[in-house]
Amino acid sequence: MLDPALLRHQPADLAERLRTSRGFELDVSALESLEADRKRIQVRTQELQSLRNSRSKAIGQAKAKGEDVSAIMAEVAAFADELKASEVALDELREKIEAISMGIPNLPADDVPAGADENDNVEQARWGTPRQFDFKVLDHVELGARNGWLDGETAAKLSGSRFTVLRGPIARLHRALAQFMVDLHTGEHGYEETNPAAEVRGRPVQDRRG
Template structure:
């Protein structure tokens, strides 16, 4: 959530900035009308509260003197109903303003290129050279289905479309990838391995900005009166660990990593990537989250992105790093790098990691703060998150880039220790 002072100070200027960078239309007239009503009713509410307090003291003094208090009590009763109605109306208006504020995306950093869609993202680097095949490379679905390793039909029988059953050595390779990533980030990159719930309450989703805007993308559970949600990323659980907390300066940056199941309804994805494991309702991801001091978050963002790059380099997977333009960034992000891995079957780079600096946008919703030793006062932290990386897409990339003409798949050297020394699956 943006600083409320930005909404109050100059909403027209904010609206223009959001329109230019995000294509977001802020209803300035509605916001200004609500703010005017809020000020007017708040002043009247305070007047009535002061009047009530003054008259209450007067009643006490009159009673102490043994004098008649009926007239004053009648006066208090007279404005008591007005005060109650005024407080209710003030809460309603504040709720409307907050609802507007919750729907406003983060403001992009000045270093983010202007643009309306992914075609205007800016490539930062390429690593590795896509392999030249002396045969027509197969896609991951054909490679997996030949051996019964990847079974969409059985998954559809169990759960419906966009689910997958993995078997045998392919299931083991998938597990190996997750273990490799966790060990890399925990042992070499200094992230604390964390195991988190995959079912969370609504407060957690408000904290990291999935609610209210993206509720249609969430799977939900209902048990009696309790509604909870299946996480779409362990960023939600990890980041909310510091919700309503004050972190001491010496504990920052706080770096956490988790391997978890993730669930997305893909409500707005239409018919995209319905084949295979590219876009699933259930998938696994190794997530990176950092909680940082504001003046260190840009450097932490570069570091986090580099940690995700290392995964792909150790696996020998060609990739490119892209700086997203203003129109292609996520709702809560102020700056995002995407890593896109090369898929031979598509002859294209596809996203496998997204690393974002959210500034204080999520922290303000969560009231996640740190104690600044220079002032001794609590201030908002900055939150960062990134895929380190998506396990299913890494599996796809390994299958396609390491395939041989007979349909067998070489195991990248970095994974062989996790595969019991197996060098090839066939």
């Protein structure tokens, strides 16, 4: 996740790094405007909160002395609406800034070489020799779909994209892996297998009668 401090204190430097490493254009002026508004409203909100707390304490002290608190209460009521509006505005600004930050890609480490695509990757180590095949190599999605064992089209209708329905041997393999995990942890790692009731009672009703 991107360091929020970079957004707040170094937006121009961040924008340049994103441009050169990711090809991403960060709207620095919009971000700086939002951040300036956030700081201004946050300061005012904290001032109003501090004032509310101090005047509320003064009301309690005045009441304890039997003094008239109507003037203090009127003062508190006078800035209550401003405080509420300020808190709402501050939340909205934070949401806008967060929305921008969530759309910014992560920065690569400083030692990662610049490159346009995967062809510019630098090989760090190699183990073994890649196998050579005399036929077209298919990925697991193509292999599964060929026999109808991986059904992404049906899954998309049920749950959305990036899901799949498993059928036949792949479904059995999936179940076997889950069974293997349960057997391993209950048999060797000290876990206890538990099958809870299918229904759970609601919160008990308390009898408030005397």
